[in-house]
Amino acid sequence: MVEELVVAAAGAGSACAVYAVAAARVVKQYERGVVLRLGRLLPEVRKPGFTMVIPGVDRLRKVNMQIVTMPVPAQEGITRDNVTVRVDAVVYFKVVDPAEAVIQVEDYRFAVSQMAQTSLRSIIGKSDLDDLLSNREKLNQGLELMLDSPAIGWGVHIDRVEIKDVSLPETMKRSMSRQAEAERERRARVINADAELLASKKLAEAAETMSSQPSALQLRLLQTIVAVAAEKNSTLVLPFPVELLRFLERAGHEPQPAKPVRPEGESDETGTGSA
Template identity: 55%
Template sequence: MLVVVLVIVLIGVFSSLRIANEYERGVVFRLGRLIPLKGPGLFFIIPFGVDRLVKIDLRTITLEVPPQEIITNDNVTAKVNAVIYFQVVDARRAVTQVLNYINATSQISQTTLRAALGQSTLDELLANREKINQNLQRIIDEQTEPWGIKVAVVEIKDVELPSTMQRAMAKQAEAEREKRAKIINADGEFQASQTLANAAQVISSQQGALQLRFLQTMVEIGSEKNTTVILPLPIELFKPLIEFGKSVVDGAPPKPLPDREPKTG
């Protein structure tokens, strides 16, 4: 009889021993009533159904939100998925306030994702992602706070657009690139014309500058080893002929061409 009692006592002692890791807490119900948390470390519970232990992990949990089909504020359909980082900050409420806090957090995240992103336009969703992430984190954290859950980070991972929308955006981007290229080209031509105009003004204001430029051009042509060289004549040589043609057209008596002075030996 003593042996039986001793065996029962040993079984009771070993079955009452529990160990909680540093990142765990033990929520204990004694005859259905909540008692103070246990852990970390070694602790005892009353066996044989008197105490019921629920261990809660306090580490950060990574939760993948499955792709959600949304309609943006400008009536664009897209699929968006996200990732959420949260942790239990109150183990007692995580057990007593919700049946399954991980599943509940997942469900509230999906509904919040659809509702919040539906209030944004597609451009805002693509350009202001950091601001949208912060807004999602705030909303989900407020809703999970009664469960003892702290949502630390919400990140939108991918935004999947319909193929027709992708092609339209690609055409728009190509048009923007062509527009910028034309603006840059026009600006370059404008600056080049200004430079040429300034150079022409400088050359015309300096005596001998035009002749010097002519000689430089001839040197450059000669360095290229061309077999044919066309020499431009000064426009002053053609002025009498131009005036003669104008007088014939107008019916006025032509002005006599200037005589060339005889060369003296």
């Protein structure tokens, strides 16, 4: 009798141990457990730690609550200004409602991926090439709103969406390079023209000042001689007075005195002719 009780106790203990092993579950810190009992969802979501389920009756689904980084495959499309581009992006999202993520959608990762690809194609068709290249923040916000609206019903929150790269055809790259080069050349010419205009105004003011003070021109000439001599070269500079040039210029423009015209038959010598 005692042996039978020992055997029964051992069998019960073994059964309890097997049941405990089959019913024991561990939910990690970054996970939440959703229990389906006979196909029906239990309202209580299992928190991290040790938990028990009924073997054969309950089914525990663990849902990762971490932020998921999902790359969006490169999508090829035509922009609003008829340029063919390839754009890839990355989506950051996380599950905020584990029960909805299990019940409302079959595979929330696959659903988010497909929705991201479709939304990215839509953004490409609605945007210009300049927006894709320089105004990505606005496009990222628009893409995030397009993804977050349906994802809320799946218990998923879109944390952020970013466009990573925009690939252009080689012909478009060469055209943009020529455009940028022409733009830089135009700016350089404008800057040079502005510098010439400013220099001409300053030179006109300096010439006006020097014309009122003739000695200033001599001082400027001496400064030029000092600057040339500082280079330590073999050039010989001979200053030439500017007043002498002005004198020669005035002398060249003065009119010569005209010779007197004598009447015909008049002799150069004084006296009366013979009758």
